[in-house]
Amino acid sequence: MNPVLQVADLRKSFGGIAAVDGVSFQVDEGEILGIIGPNGSGKSTLFNCVLGQLTPSSGEVRVDGRRTTGMRPCDLNRLGVSRTFQLLQVFPQLSVRDNLILAGQEHQGSMVSRLFGRADAGLGEGADRMLDFFRLSHFAAQPAGSLSYGQQKLLDAAMAFMAGPRLVLLDEPAGGVNLTMLSHLRERLQAYHAERKATFVVIEHQMEFVMALCTRVLVLAEGRIIAEGAPAAVRRNPVVIEAYLGH
Amino acid sequence: MTRLGAVVIGVALALALAAPFFLKPFGIYLLSMWAVLTIAAMGLNLTLGYAGQVSLAQGAFVGIGAYTVALLTQGGVPFALAFIAAGLLCFIVGWMLGYPALRVSHHYLAFVTLAFTTLVFLVLRNEQWLTGGIYGINGIMRPVLFGWSTGKALHFYFFSLGVLVVLALAIWWMLRSPWGRAFVALRENPIRAASVGLDTRRYTLMAFAVGSSLGGLSGALYAPLVQFIEPGSFAINMSFSLLLMVIVGGSGYFFGPFVGALVAVLLPEWMRIAEGYYLIVYAALVMVMMAFCPTGILGLVDRLAKAAMPNGRSAPAIGAERTAP
Numbered sequence: 001m002n003p004v005l006q007v008a009d010l011r012k013s014f015g016g017i018a019a020v021d022g023v024s025f026q027v028d029e030g031e032i033l034g035i036i037g038p039n040g041s042g043k044s045t046l047f048n049c050v051l052g053q054l055t056p057s058s059g060e061v062r063v064d065g066r067r068t069t070g071m072r073p074c075d076l077n078r079l080g081v082s083r084t085f086q087l088l089q090v091f092p093q094l095s096v097r098d099n100l101i102l103a104g105q106e107h108q109g110s111m112v113s114r115l116f117g118r119a120d121a122g123l124g125e126g127a128d129r130m131l132d133f134f135r136l137s138h139f140a141a142q143p144a145g146s147l148s149y150g151q152q153k154l155l156d157a158a159m160a161f162m163a164g165p166r167l168v169l170l171d172e173p174a175g176g177v178n179l180t181m182l183s184h185l186r187e188r189l190q191a192y193h194a195e196r197k198a199t200f201v202v203i204e205h206q207m208e209f210v211m212a213l214c215t216r217v218l219v220l221a222e223g224r225i226i227a228e229g230a231p232a233a234v235r236r237n238p239v240v241i242e243a244y245l246g247h
Numbered sequence: 248m249t250r251l252g253a254v255v256i257g258v259a260l261a262l263a264l265a266a267p268f269f270l271k272p273f274g275i276y277l278l279s280m281w282a283v284l285t286i287a288a289m290g291l292n293l294t295l296g297y298a299g300q301v302s303l304a305q306g307a308f309v310g311i312g313a314y315t316v317a318l319l320t321q322g323g324v325p326f327a328l329a330f331i332a333a334g335l336l337c338f339i340v341g342w343m344l345g346y347p348a349l350r351v352s353h354h355y356l357a358f359v360t361l362a363f364t365t366l367v368f369l370v371l372r373n374e375q376w377l378t379g380g381i382y383g384i385n386g387i388m389r390p391v392l393f394g395w396s397t398g399k400a401l402h403f404y405f406f407s408l409g410v411l412v413v414l415a416l417a418i419w420w421m422l423r424s425p426w427g428r429a430f431v432a433l434r435e436n437p438i439r440a441a442s443v444g445l446d447t448r449r450y451t452l453m454a455f456a457v458g459s460s461l462g463g464l465s466g467a468l469y470a471p472l473v474q475f476i477e478p479g480s481f482a483i484n485m486s487f488s489l490l491l492m493v494i495v496g497g498s499g500y501f502f503g504p505f506v507g508a509l510v511a512v513l514l515p516e517w518m519r520i521a522e523g524y525y526l527i528v529y530a531a532l533v534m535v536m537m538a539f540c541p542t543g544i545l546g547l548v549d550r551l552a553k554a555a556m557p558n559g560r561s562a563p564a565i566g567a568e569r570t571a572p
């Protein structure tokens with residue numbers, strides 16, 4: 001097994017407060033790693049450091065063995081790392097289909113060749129397949145902003161997969177999604193994972209979702225990893241229960 | 248594009264071709280001014296309406312283009328070359344002006360571009376050895392193209408209209424390519440755009456550069472149209488009035504600048520029946536319009552067309568393409 005993502009002794013401080021305080025882990029190819037932890041435990045900061053949205057204070061991030069610390073988000077994405085967002089992040093005025101094409105077009109050719117190439121950058125069929133896969137075909141021509149919250153979450157996930165990424169970081173994909181939509185989302189993520197052998201890292205609060213989806217779980221509290229293991233074992237771990245309920 | 252849209256564009260083009268035959272020279276001059284300023288407004292619509300970068304510098308680029316063409320043609324350079332030089336120079340300067348936009352946005356960016364406009368005005372006024380200072384440049388000749396003189400008002404109008412159509416087609420092409428989608432993404436959510444691999448830095452600079460070069464090309468026609476240019480024409484007033492055209496027409500709508508420029512060029516003239524008060528009436532109309540229809544005239548058309556289609560499908564309004572802010 002090759003590690004797809006390696007994080008070594010990562011730290012990020014804001015003023016005097018260490019939001020991420022020396023975190024190290026690695027994710028192997030094909031794994032679905034869950035990261036859980038109470039609010040303010042540093043999960044999102046960790047994600048943002050890995051994804052280049054924030055520059056870590058110290059430590060190192062490697063993707064496929066290549067050092068990516070401090071790389072710009074757009075360059076990282078073109079290396080095959082994509083993400084979804086905790087809060088809704090689609091392009092509301094673009095159609096659902098255009099949202100998907102946009103999510104793949106920067107991986108096609110160069111800026112100049114895109115100007116003179118096809119309007120859909122050759123991604124029309126791929127977008128239609130993805131719409132079909134996430135059962136959003138019915139809304140293809142509608143502005144993304146007109147979809148319901150749950151549907152936008154699905155679209156957000158579909159966008160993350162559009163360029164055929166090696167590694168996908170999902171930031172609370174289940175947040176605010178109703179149960180029917182949630183099981184649909186989980187089932188789609190599992191289907192994609194099985195089909196493409198992609199590697200996922202998932203931040204999530206919704207325990208059932210994590211238990212059903214993830215192969216391994218890390219628990220973060222106050223910027224540090226306090227437990228790690230199979231989902232069922234982590235759930236019974238007294239240290240974890242303490243961290244969630246202790247305050 | 249819908250069938251209705253194509254019909255509306257066809258009728259508008261036929262009107263634009265026929266109108267000068269029913270007008271006196273001053274009317275033709277106004278129509279030419281409309282065609283010339285539409286080019287600049289189209290550029291600003293790209294930078295502001297599509298890519299979401301506020302700019303109060305478009306008038307300065309019209310000035311740079313106008314002075315480039317005036318100086319070069321008076322130095323013996325053929326008009327066609329001077330025209331291209333004006334576009335290229337403004338592309339480069341526009342690219343450089345884009346750098347502040349990588350650090351600041353919204354009203355802060357407005358101030359940066361406002362300062363640039365003042366800077367250009369001061370250079371045009373003070374560098375007398377080059378620009379003639381406050382006396383400006385006189386007697387700018389209208390070009391002769393392949394033996395066809397554009398000296399007459401009617402001929403120059405058709406020339407300007409032709410350039411406008413060609414440039415509009417080029418911009419249409421660019422906006423329907425993946426670039427158009429990328430510009431809108433930049434406007435709507437730059438962080439999300441970067442996360443799907445979009446090089447926001449490069450697209451921001453490109454939006455500024457292309458928008459500014461259209462300002463320059465507009466200026467390259469403005470100089471031979473008015474035949475006398477002076478620094479005051481390109482001070483902040485012109486940038487504001489180009490901004491007004493984009494907003495009144497409908498920012499982010501492809502045909503917004505066409506409508507906006509028509510309103511901004513013709514309406515004050517029609518208002519002359521109000522005599523001394525015509526600019527006051529005009530200003531009041533703009534205020535009322537902004538209060539009740541902030542998305543501009545095409546935004547209003549879009550809204551009415553959508554209301555007329557109860558199933559909420561996308562409306563066939565002209566130029567109401569997906570991108571209204």
